[in-house]
Structure formats: C-alpha cells, structure tokens
Amino acid sequence: MNEDKEVLKLVGARIRALRKERGYSQESLGEKGGFHFSYIGQIERGEKNVSLVNLAKIAESLDVNLVQLFAYIEEEFEVTEDEKQIKEIVQLLRDASPDNIRVSKNVIKGILM
Incomplete structure (x- = not known):
C-alpha cells in the first residue's frame, strides 16, 4: 500500500473511532456535516481523498478540533x-x-x- 492510501486509511479509521465513541451512525454523522452516509463510509474505509474543508466539517460534527482527526489509531495496536x-x-x-x-x-x- 502506498503512503497516500495509508494516510487515507489512518484518517478514516480515526474518524470511525471518534464517530463510534460518540454513538453516531454514519447516517447521523453525515446529516450533522451535510454529507451522504455513503460518503462517510468511503472516507472511513480510506477510499476517498477528502478535502480539508470537508475534514473541518467532519471534525466540527464530531465536536473535535481538526488536529484530533490526525491523531491516528493503528488498527493492529493493542490497547492495554x-x-x-x-x-x-x-x-x-x-x-x-x-x-x-x-x-x-x-x-x-x-x-x-
């Protein structure tokens, strides 16, 4: 996997984790940010190269600052x-x-x- 795709997957995983922490479905997050739920799914799977403007809208919808979207969570990382x-x-x-x-x-x- 090239570095571009890795970044997209890491940001997507972070958005998914924050969404789940808040108990939002993809649909409810999409509604808050003005996006279709399928777009949120594509972002979470690392399939979309999302714009900075849209990342800011997603961060606002999750009640976090933009920087927190880049606090990556490694899926293989074992949490103690x-x-x-x-x-x-x-x-x-x-x-x-x-x-x-x-x-x-x-x-x-x-x-x-």
Whole structure:
C-alpha cells in the first residue's frame, strides 16, 4: 500500500473511532456535516481523498478540533486495560464543566504526589 492510501486509511479509521465513541451512525454523522452516509463510509474505509474543508466539517460534527482527526489509531495496536481507563477518564473530563475539570486536576495531583 502506498503512503497516500495509508494516510487515507489512518484518517478514516480515526474518524470511525471518534464517530463510534460518540454513538453516531454514519447516517447521523453525515446529516450533522451535510454529507451522504455513503460518503462517510468511503472516507472511513480510506477510499476517498477528502478535502480539508470537508475534514473541518467532519471534525466540527464530531465536536473535535481538526488536529484530533490526525491523531491516528493503528488498527493492529493493542490497547492495554490501563490505556482504556485513561481514555475513559479523558472522555469524562471532556464532558465536564471547567469547575469540575479544575477539581479533578487537584484530586489527581493529590493522589499522585
């Protein structure tokens, strides 16, 4: 597989992972971003060389910044139980209020220090 296709597959896998984390179907993500669900599927499979403008729309629909779409997930990468726990904590913090984030930070610092 050439490098171009590898990038498309990695970005597509990342979009799929973010979509599933949020409980969206391809259809609901497509509706949020103004795309047909089949286009979302083609992107996720690495079949479409998606434009930067469309990537920005997808990122907005997923409530992430554009940079987060390029935080690739390797499909063969084995996730440890600790990494799953950390990911869950990060997701909880993303959904928390600024006050709760500050409190959580202080609690974590207190535990680890």
